[in-house]
Amino acid sequence: MSLRIRPLKMHYAYQQIAEEIESQILDGTLKAGERLPGEVELAELFGVTRSTVREGLRQLESDGLVFRPTPRTLEVTLPQIDRLTSRAGRAMALMNVSFRELWQVARETEPLAAALAVDCGTEAELAELEALHEQLIRARCDIVETIELDTKFHTMIADMGKNRVLSLAREPIALLLYNGFTQVAPKVPQCFDRQIEAHSRIVKAIRARDVETARDWARRHIEDFWRGVKLAGLTDQPPMINAKKVF
Template sequence: MRLRQINIATSYQEVFQQLESAILKGSIKIGETIPTEAELCRIFGVKRSSVREGIRLLEQSGLVARGAGRRLIATAPATDRTSENFIRSATLNAVTLRELWRVERELEALACRLACEVARSEHLDRLAANIKETRRSAGDPKATTRLDMEFHRLLSQATGNRALTIARDPLGILLYASTDFLIARLDQSTGRLITAHENILAAIRAKDVDLAVLWMTRHMDDFKRGCTMSGADFDQPISDFVDHETLAALIRAQPETSLP
């Protein structure tokens, strides 16, 4: 790990930037301890207050956490933190439901293609268990929303592609936080959702890429049609109708790591 003395005027920012760079480059590996405050003061040639402020920024970024004995350990940002940052940015930039849906539609089709190639039996079993629970939870909009989100997360995990999972998790959470109003207003929506999930899973089991993508595309198009039938303007910013209670619950429900 190579660190250098820094400019006093921006000392806490440079403490943060140098340690961030060391973690991202792997000079400090995930799980390794960070030097103590006293050691960092000596290495950087700055006061303890600058080191503490730099460390605070690292903790906010999810790049370090307190381990045994209060020692700082390098960590990968939790998925809920990644989702919150994406959701905040999408909301502030007035991203519309149409924009979000178009990207999600393509990512879900890609997930089907990749899952047909590499999904293992345990992945398929988890998807089947999810569908079974969704059927039992019919009539409970919040449970259906949570299980729908889980199905698509399990599908992305089945691809074995970490880039896909990181990309679609926050996008999916924001999109599916809006399904409360859809499922509550349309009695048939849960049944159609289950049918789509069953056919997607059957196609993936059979390694039929075209059929899996076809059913996923129908599923995503059905979501759009349901939104329109319920009176939603597809060109509204997502923040205008997203259920924030559901959104918070979906973020909290993410596993500590949902990567393959």
């Protein structure tokens, strides 16, 4: 067994157990697929009650760091990107990050995502992107559906680039920023047509394998959204979110 054990002397011992095991997963001491000792053994090793161990393991399960292949066994796993981005997004939401802060980063990540999509996207992925764009056109003026399709569109572009670091970095930012469309659209009604135009240009550039044009229109798209945010008077306000849809 490779799990290191250190005595716990602080309050909220279940959190200390979760943090200790998490740190060993992240530093590679505990490998994905490795089975953890049972609750009774862990309780003895950490010098705490079985219920304390159980609560710590629940936290690790919630964070996607361990899973149960059977009801009585726990194995180490690595969290999927959607779990990690949800945690980052919740943290940003709790800090009330503003449209300005989100836009400042998105104007760098979205053009990069578009450029990588040109280089790495497959024909099947491009066809799916074009289908999403057609759905967006049909959803014009439906704010809720537009937000959902817009988010899928930009996520698809990022996925086409095959860069997991970029996907992980941009996803929570994009989810919060694009969800803010619900605050912008009522005050800037032309945003629907401008969004459709920008998406069309981006799709055409990716189809033509034109890196510079794809990057340029992705940048224009984010800049145009920022102009809408300013017209709506929301520059330093946090986006309003629907937690169930965003996280």
